Amino acid sequence: MTAAAPLSTRHPADIRRAWIERDEVALLDAREEGPYSLAHPLFAVSVPLSRVELLAYDLLPRRDVPITVYDNGEGYAEPAARRLQTLGYGDVTLLEGGLAGWIAAGFEVYRDVNVPSKAFGEWVEHHRHTPSLPAGEVKALIDAKADLVILDARRFEEYRTMSIPGGISVPGAELVKRIHDIAPNPDTLVVVNCAGRTRSIIGTQSLVNAGIPNRVAALRNGTIGWTLAGLTLDSGRGERFPEVSAEGDARGRRAARAVADRAGVGRIDAATLDRFRSDERRTLHLFDVRTPDEYEAGHPAGFRHAAGGQLVQATDEFVAVRGARIVLADDPAGGGGPRADMTASWLAQLGWEVHVLEGDVPALGAESGPDRRRLPPAPEVGAEVISPHDLLPLLENGEAAVIDITRSPRYRAGHIPGAWFSTRARLAGTIARLPKGVRPVLTCGDGTLTRYAVADFPADRRPLLLEGGTKGWVAAGLPLSTDLNRLGPDPDDVYKRPYEGTDNSAAAMQGYIDWELELVEQLKRDGAHNFRVI
Secondary structure (H helix, E strand, C coil), X not given: CCCCCCCCEECHHHHHHHHHHCCCEEEEECCCHHHHHHCECCCCEECCHHHHXXXXXXXXXXXXXXXXXXXXXXXXXXXXXXXXXXXXXXCEEEECCHHHHHHHCCXXXXXXXXXXXXXXXXXXXXXXXXXXXXXXXXXXXXXCCCCEEEEECCCHHHHHHCECCCCEECCHHHHHHHHHHHCCCCCCEEEEECCCCHHHHHHHHHHHHCCCCCCEEEECCHHHHHHHCCXXXXXXXXXXXXXXXXXXXXXXXXXXXXXXXXXXXXEECHHHHXXXXXXXXXXXXXXXXXXXXXXXHCEECCCEECCHHHHHHCHHHCCCEECCEEEEECECCCECCHHHHHHHHHHHHCCCEEEEECCCXXXXXXXXXXXXXXXXXXXXXXXXXXXXXXXXXXXXXXCEEEEECCCHHHHHHCECCCCEECCHHHHHHHHHHCCCCCEEEEECCCCHHHHHHHHHCCHHHCCEEECCHHHHHHHCCCCCECCCCCCCCCCCCCCCCCCCCCCCCHHHHHHHHHHHHCHHHHHHHHCCCCCCCC
């Protein structure tokens, strides 16, 4: 076989220059999320070698977009780049010197995840002096039965896990649309919270920007601040925002439209969208920013789902190409709406070219159902599939061993008894640990990733694929185990966020808040972000 041509490299300065000049470029970190969270350039996106096929087509919809891949000497970058080439990407390079080369060039690296959005939130508070109240003061107001509402701007699932007593779920993009019905009395204090700081700040500033007459304040440091103050959180609550009235919706639309116009948001119709779609020189992302239920009931054809607040909070989980073009849809009849306008206003300030779709949206055609990944065809390697019940006797007789390549939190929650955990990038080491003569059986959550991972096995140890993955095992009525004897060393595939869940240490939570507060100075040193605040 002919050896593959060596991959070209891009210098870190070329990437940084593209960011400043708003040219399209994607910088991808091929490591697992754990090491990525410890240090990465500002607009680098986590696309681990283990999950390239699952992420590429959604994050990188244009096949000839410039892509640069790096690691920190682990050897993941080149195979990830080769995998992207196999998927049809034509301009794939390696970052000269990897992460160490970026640092040696004198450029900033950041820790944690979703950093552009979090840094931007601090930038907004710094420039707009977004009002906030400490946890103790909010608790005193609650105890005094003051006239206030507490609005949780996170996803509903996060709100269900832990919430401020008396708070209701109003995800960020819904705030301006629904505030006039939630707090019709202008004397009502509106407190916005999230788990940490970003969505509290952005949600509060959204209402300030929209000009509502009420006093508005962020709960300083969110549920973390509440916990560090020694206060108790609720769990399992289900209070959601109310239905919007015609008057409330009209007021929200007017206010959001004015904010979007101030931010320089573009407005397009179906004909312009067709032109955008045919523009082969630009990456185009289409998002419906409504609630999941509304999206599933019906959405414009070709639009992915990204609830507006999450799209602002975690833009890098939806868009990998800095400089890409983004179009948002809201009202299925007329396209525009307060959720699209407010989301677009923030994306514009984050430095994106963003447009709101208006006009005859039904002419685009409609789809229904949940959002689904855009996946490449699986390689044809002749993998053999085995049903759960056919696998069971092989396991009992020691003739087969299961390797589970799902995410580690899912493995911890329950896996096939005796299954080995492995990230896909470390499969070779896991395979080597299996006794000779034992047939490897590959599984993951629903079996999707296993179809791509078959090609990672040596020809003499091709695995069986578990039909339906671990979900298929459960559907067959077979038990799961939570034994962690075969989890291996501490997995690094998922970074444990100090603001999620209820078992974080006080030191971790305080360290996270301290880090957020330092981001403004780091952005000033960086100088390549193109953030602006209206």
